[in-house]
Amino acid sequence: xxxxxxxxxxxxxxxxxxxxxxxxxxxxxxxxxxxxxxxxxxxxxxxxxxxxxxxxxxxxxxxxxxxxxxxxxxxxxxxxxxxxxxxxxxxxxxxxxxxxxxxxxxxxxxxxxxxxxxxxxxxxxxxxxxxxxxxxxxxxxxxxxxxxxxxxxxxxxxxxxxxxxxxxxxxxxxxxxxxxxxxxxxxxxxxxxxxxxxxxxxxxxxxxxxxxxxxxxxxxxxxxxxxxxxxxxxxxxxxxxxxxxxxxxxxxxxxxxxxxxxxxxxxxxxxxxxxxxxxxxxxxxxxxxxxxxxxxxxxxxxxxxxxxxxxxxxxxxxxxxxxxxxxxxxxxxxxxxxxxxxxxxxxxxxxxxxxxxxxxxxxxxxxxxxxxxxxxxxxxxxxxxxxxxxxxxxxxxxxxxxxxxxxxxxxxxxxxxxxxxxxxxxxxxxxxxxxxxxxxxxxxxxxxxxxxxxxxxxxxxxxxxxxxxxxxxxxxxxxxxxxxxxxxxxxxxxxxxxxxxxxxxxxxxxxxxxxxxxxxxxxxxxxxxxxxxxxxxxxxxxxxxxxxxxxxxxxxxxxxxxxxxxxxxxxxxxxxxxxxxxxxxxxxxxx
Amino acid sequence: xxxxxxxxxxxxxxxxxxxxxxxxxxxxxxxxxxxxxxxxxxxxxxxxxxxxxxxxxxxxxxxxxxxxxxxxxxxxxxxxxxxxxxxxxxxxxxxxxxxxxxxxxxxxxxxxxxxxxxxxxxxxxxxxxxxxxxxxxxxxxxxxxxxxxxxxxxxxxxxxxxxxxxxxxxxxx
Numbered sequence: 145x146x147x148x149x150x151x152x153x154x155x156x157x158x159x160x161x162x163x164x165x166x167x168x169x170x171x172x173x174x175x176x177x178x179x180x181x182x183x184x185x186x187x188x189x190x191x192x193x194x195x196x197x198x199x200x201x202x203x204x205x206x207x208x209x210x211x212x213x214x215x216x217x218x219x220x221x222x223x224x225x226x227x228x229x230x231x232x233x234x235x236x237x238x239x240x241x242x243x244x245x246x247x248x249x250x251x252x253x254x255x256x257x258x259x260x261x262x263x264x265x266x267x268x269x270x271x272x273x274x275x276x277x278x279x280x281x282x283x284x285x286x287x288x289x290x291x292x293x294x295x296x297x298x299x300x301x302x303x304x305x306x307x308x309x310x311x312x313x314x315x316x317x318x319x320x321x322x323x324x325x326x327x328x329x330x331x332x333x334x335x336x337x338x339x340x341x342x343x344x345x346x347x348x349x350x351x352x353x354x355x356x357x358x359x360x361x362x363x364x365x366x367x368x369x370x371x372x373x374x375x376x377x378x379x380x381x382x383x384x385x386x387x388x389x390x391x392x393x394x395x396x397x398x399x400x401x402x403x404x405x406x407x408x409x410x411x412x413x414x415x416x417x418x419x420x421x422x423x424x425x426x427x428x429x430x431x432x433x434x435x436x437x438x439x440x441x442x443x444x445x446x447x448x449x450x451x452x453x454x455x456x457x458x459x460x461x462x463x464x465x466x467x468x469x470x471x472x473x474x475x476x477x478x479x480x481x482x483x484x485x486x487x488x489x490x491x492x493x494x495x496x497x498x499x500x501x502x503x504x505x506x507x508x509x510x511x512x513x514x515x516x517x518x519x520x521x522x523x524x525x526x527x528x529x530x531x532x533x534x535x536x537x538x539x540x541x542x543x544x545x546x547x548x549x550x551x552x553x554x555x556x557x558x559x560x561x562x563x564x565x566x567x568x569x570x571x572x573x574x575x576x577x578x579x580x581x582x583x584x585x586x587x588x589x590x591x592x593x594x595x596x597x598x599x600x601x602x603x604x605x606x607x608x609x610x611x612x613x614x615x616x617x618x619x620x621x622x623x624x625x626x627x628x629x630x631x632x633x634x635x636x637x638x639x640x641x642x643x644x645x646x647x648x649x650x651x652x653x654x655x656x657x658x659x660x661x662x663x664x665x666x667x668x669x670x671x672x673x674x675x676x677x678x679x680x681x682x683x684x685x686x687x688x689x690x691x692x693x694x695x696x697x698x699x700x701x702x703x704x705x706x707x708x709x710x711x712x713x714x715x716x717x718x719x720x721x722x723x724x725x726x727x728x729x730x731x732x733x734x735x
Numbered sequence: 736x737x738x739x740x741x742x743x744x745x746x747x748x749x750x751x752x753x754x755x756x757x758x759x760x761x762x763x764x765x766x767x768x769x770x771x772x773x774x775x776x777x778x779x780x781x782x783x784x785x786x787x788x789x790x791x792x793x794x795x796x797x798x799x800x801x802x803x804x805x806x807x808x809x810x811x812x813x814x815x816x817x818x819x820x821x822x823x824x825x826x827x828x829x830x831x832x833x834x835x836x837x838x839x840x841x842x843x844x845x846x847x848x849x850x851x852x853x854x855x856x857x858x859x860x861x862x863x864x865x866x867x868x869x870x871x872x873x874x875x876x877x878x879x880x881x882x883x884x885x886x887x888x889x890x891x892x893x894x895x896x897x898x899x900x901x902x903x904x905x906x907x908x
Binding site for chain 2: 268269272273276277280297330331332333334454455456458459460
């Protein structure tokens with residue numbers, strides 16, 4: 145049945161849950177407080193699971209992780225003032241990665257607004273630049289239509305977080321609950337765009353004429369569920385595919401046409417291929433500075449086709465020769481049948497030949513020196529889980545190693561904070577992901593720094609009885625900053641050595657299981673033990689302290705200007721000395 | 736690619752929903768995207784519930800198209816057009832208070848007349864001229880009055896309207 149259905153009188157608080165139920169929400173992440181107590185009281189009557197977080201930032205990241213894993217809208221709930229401001233980092237994270245999310249906050253009574261009342265914050269003002277849209281609701285009649293709009297805006301077009309701030313008196317007041325399930329219409333909001341026929345024709349001509357094309361798989365491919373279409377495009381034109389960090393899994397890593405990740409920590413041959421390409425077909429990505437390096441020299445020989453839903457992203461960083469503004473899936477549906485089937489052997493062979501010394505610079509292929517490297521952990525984890533786990537990574541070195549060594553063949557199996565780079569994201573986001581996809585084997589990959597930012601959510605995991613594996617890549621440093629200090633700041637380690645608590649005991653203190661791994665030989669056993677456990681297991685991987693992520697394109701450098709991992713097979717003497725040096729010189733910071 | 740030279744100032748007309756906070760959304764967007772607002776005027780329109788803005792921003796051609804696209808991303812923005820290159824009427828109103836005593840009043844008033852400015856208030860030591868026109872015309876008046884001593888000036892900022900007989904086409908509204 146469609147249309148307006150009147151029901152009965154409800155309080156604003158009840159209406160909130162009535163709408164959430166009708167929007168298909170099954171779990172809400174939140175934390176109660178004064179201005180949201182009516183909503184919490186009403187919640188008990190409704191069939192929605194509530195996850196009590198330990199900090200509202202966790203609620204926002206959980207809603208985010210839920211959305212990324214499932215494609216559905218995640219919901220976070222918080223009180224006014226500090227409850228609302230604690231959401232801010234999570235909202236900004238979701239905004240930069242275009243994640244559909246609705247954050248509901250309680251607000252002081254409408255008569256008190258502007259009076260600096262207890263726990264009053266102008267949260268719609270605060271979140272204005274970091275939400276797709278936000279609302280302040282002061283009348284009970286507005287709650288249902290506003291929330292409905294909020295869900296619609298969050299999930300349609302380029303998705304994003306929407307905040308709805310509802311005053312306490314609006315929650316307490318009553319009205320006739322009317323559910324209008326007709327499609328939402330907003331006069332100025334046009335989420336559905338389609339590329340023009342002329343532009344499509346020009347794109348097809350460019351693709352057919354290209355000898356050295358590279359197709360880019362961005363987050364938009366994952367968000368649009370367009371992986372299969374991308375595969376058709378790549379196979380029909382025999383075109384290699386490079387991925388952004390958030391695009392990983394949108395195209396299978398094991399596919400022969402998959403190049404891997406591009407950008408600052410992309411593989412050397414990927415960046416090299418981009419620099420040599422005569423055509424880039426960019427799908428659902430926005431040429432972030434971490435992807436392009438120096439813009440002036442970026443893919444200078446390539447024409448660019450930019451397929452992107454958001455017209456504001458077109459020509460922003462890189463000028464497109466053809467802009468196909470619209471849903472990536474729709475665009476691919478038009479492109480795939482139109483392009484010519486052809487081979488591009490010479491180009492693929494050329495890329496293969498540039499791999500050159502990449503293999504001997506890979507830590508995996510270096511002779512074993514008895515030390516545990518993060519890359520070993522990620523590689524072995526990938527192998528043991530057969531690449532099928534849902535991995536939630538945090539931000540820093542381990543995030544890049546995960547992207548390099550855990551080969552994702554499926555979309556929505558890597559969840560990470562790409563745009564904002566939010567440390568502390570992984571653990572709470574994994575909780576959201578696990579609740580969205582209970583059947584998935586969820587692994588958190590997190591550094592010792594990021595883990596401590598939101599480690600309190602271990603308590604949430606314990607209370608909710610969730611099974612999530614946590615791999616702490618513990619090197620006793622804020623590793624990525626340390627790496628930059630090593631490369632660019634004369635090796636002055638300012639504020640990067642970090643002492644951590646005993647993570648094994650920390651897990652045990654939460655009633656969870658803790659394990660420690662210090663040698664590569666122990667990885668398989670620990671991972672197997674974690675998988676066999678009925679509880680969440682935290683594994684403290686004590687990895688090489690001063691290892692760096694390679695290759696690296698320094699910020700603002702040419703994309704082909706990479707710092708490479710020194711290899712004893714390429715630069716024999718000094719590297720060999722460093723590689724085989726006794727580990728005793730660099731004991732972990734907390735031992 | 737456009738061959739037009741980059742313009743320092745771009746003028747946009749925007750129709751927006753007349754709701755609390757919408758002006759803030761516009762200015763917040765321009766601030767956060769690092770564009771400098773030269774002037775911004777807002778007022779009601781012939782359509783109930785719809786406000787109209789004329790926004791003048793420092794921007795080149797590329798930036799202008801991104802500003803337009805970003806404004807469209809605001810849910811409350813109904814219609815935007817960059818009218819910089821279009822045939823447009825642009826008007827601004829200024830009040831200029833200038834020193835003018837018995838010895839200089841005649842000359843000042845004559846200059847006002849040349850610029851089609853109206854003298855709207857006269858006192859023993861000063862007078863106030865009201866002028867409507869585009870920014871160049873107002874700047875011209877101010878320049879010739881400056882030697883007499885401009886005491887204060889207030890300008891409304893530009894309002895713009897397309898010249899064509901057609902009404903601005905707010906399809907969505």
